[in-house]
Amino acid sequence: MELTDGFKATLAETARMLRGSQRRLFMARTVQSLEQADSGGPKRSSAGIA
Numbered sequence: 001m002e003l004t005d006g007f008k009a010t011l012a013e014t015a016r017m018l019r020g021s022q023r024r025l026f027m028a029r030t031v032q033s034l035e036q037a038d039s040g041g042p043k044r045s046s047a048g049i050a
Contacts, residue, residue: 001038 011030018026 001034 015023015027015030
């Protein structure tokens with residue numbers, strides 16, 4: 001999956017605005033969403049982040 005430069009910038013800006021656990025949760029959910037979009041289906045992590 002290709003991400004536009006604008007979308008990448010939005011993700012980076014949002015991550016910079018968050019701190020602590022909110023930032024980590026945003027990053028984890030973003031990675032999970034991108035993995036799902038790439039594989040075509042939902043995945044569950046062992047950490048239970050949904």
